[in-house]
Amino acid sequence: MTQPVANDFIRDLIRRDNEQGTYAGRVQTRFPPEPNGYLHIGHAKAIAVSFGIAEDFDGLCNVRLDDTNPDTEETEFVDSIVADIEWLGYHPAALLHASDYFGQLYAWAERLVEEGLAYVDDQDTETISAQRGGFGKPGVDSPYRTRSAAENLDLLRRMKAGEFADGEKVLRAKIDMQHENMALRDPVMYRIRHSHHFRTGDEWRIYPTYDWAHGQSDAIEGVTHSLCTLEFDTHRPLYDWYLEHLPLPGDQPRQIEFARLELTHTVTSKRRLAKLVADGTVEGWDDPRMPTLRGLRRRGYPAAAIRAFCTEVGTTRTNSRQNIEALESYVRRELNATAQRRMAVLHPLRLVIDNWPTDASGAPVVEYFEVANNPENPADGTRQVAFSGELWIEADDFAEVPPPKFFRLTVGREVRLRGAYLVTATSVEKDADGAVTAVHATYDPATRGGDAPDGRKVKSTMHWVSAPHAIDITVALYERLFTAAVPGEATGEPLDDLNPGSRTVVTGHAESAVGDTAPGQVLQFERLGYYAADPTVPGLFHRTVGLRDEWAAIQKRQG
Ligand code: ATP
Ligand code: MG
Secondary structure, eight states: OOOOOOOOHHHHHHHHHHHHTTTTTOOEEEEOOOSSSOOBHHHHHHHHHHHHHHHHTTOEEEEEEOOOOTTTOOHHHHHHHHHHHHHHTOOOSOEEEGGGGHHHHHHHHHHHHHTTSEEEEOSOHHHHHHHTOBTTBOOOOOTTTTOOHHHHHHHHHHHHTTOSOTTSOEEEEOSOTTOSSGGGSSOEEEEEOOOOBTTTBTSOSEEEOHHHHHHHHHHHHTOSEEEEEGGGGGGHHHHHHHHHTSOOSSOOOEEEEEOOEEETTOOOOHHHHHHHHHHTSSSSTTOTTSOBHHHHHHHTOOHHHHHHHHHHTOOOSSOEEEOHHHHHHHHHHHHHHHOEEEOEESSEEEEEETTOOBOTTSOBOOEEEEEESOTTOGGGOEEEEEEOSEEEEEGGGBOSSOOTTOOSBOTTOEEEETTSOEEEEEEEEEOTTSOEEEEEEEEOGGGTTSOOTTOOOOSOEEOOEEGGGOEEEEEEEEOOSBSSSSTTTTTSOGGGGBOTTSEEEEEEEEOGGGGGOOTTOEEEETTTEEEEEOSSSTTEEEEEEOSSOHHHHHHHHTO
């Protein structure tokens, strides 16, 4: 895949490293997800950054599962993460696991203990955390901080052997309990967990923390630039401290932080997304309203659009929230080029052409019109669309009493049925409540193809579906999952801003070719928007995005 070589502060740093020969010109990155959930649009940004940079510098990027917490991690998540990365269009040089290095990490921990740089603490988590202090609040040394190296080594080995219960002891680095950076106030390296690990089984009774595992795993793999999000900024001195105190197999990697990607009208925290699934607010992790890659994919978002969005919004050190309309604009641009056009009516109203001819046997004539599948791409060819005297039109394309500036169909007015004929409405049928149930019209046989020989103009062109030839489709229409641009801004709780009307399901009618749509394929329903065929349920479509470019309007407003 070729992408424009973006310019940003990370690429600038790497160019400087290369000029100075820091890593002998080598560039190696990694994407390190924890296999405790599904990837979301924020992860797509991190993936685009690490893979994109490796590509631009002819380097390589691995996926390393950060599987250091056996209680929350599962093979199912590993599989979905790997599949989602491939779907996005990135190919890891290797699939690695932090658990591959449990043995080496442990050996290094013993080494730090022997050097008096780590100790076993018998206090519980709450006490340790209280003693850590805070800004302007001094730390308190643990009473176990002065244990001898020999005693610490013995205790660490017994922790590893499973002699102690969960939470009974931890191993801590011995750095500085008064350090201005809290991360350096004797951080925990190992905690005891008698849990089954999905890869290492029951081999380990102690598990490394993120901080103890991360930089060391980077170093073992030969990572040069370890790219992560800004919240790890304050951990960088600790990342460096560990590496500086260990006999590394190669160069010392450097951590570089960039801003997280957030989107308006949605949340990306795994914990909050998990709650939406657990509460039944959405139907699952792949619900088309979810910002997960599975959800966006089912919604019909092309991988290429997500990649382009993540790349082109840029990489900075300032946290900001991107407009969801901007992402939609990339989706629309991609689909405009690739999606085949079809006609479908989602809020159907019957249109009866009273002067439509019958053939010799008395049956209504059927005509076929040849229509381009995608005017943007002639290679997509054409198809035949049936037309008859019984049609479905969109209910809001007709008004019995037209409001000002309503140029579509009303009794006495002529409009164009796209690509077919000019028709004039003559009367309506109503039910007992006075609601219009059908519109009667006449057509002008001289306007075949949609133009009048006398050159007379009509103000509007409408889509239609021939009723006897139509198939039924079920269409899920989506609105924003959260009403507020910044969910939770007012109350602190994002779930307070959930949009109760984020999904409406309607039954519509579509031209027969819609029946041949491949699972997952996205179509443009003319005048309505883009709609993705569900990957598993035949006849079910999800509204991907409408046709109107709201992003352009927002940019115009902002000058
Ligand atoms: P969450 O907070 O939702 O649980 P996480 O950061 O814990 O997400 P990980 O699996 O640990 O999820 O993340 C893997 C990588 O993806 C990390 O390097 C992390 O920095 C990055 N990442 C996660 N969320 C975002 C985001 N919103 N924008 C950019 N990068 C992200
Ligand atoms: Mg995490």
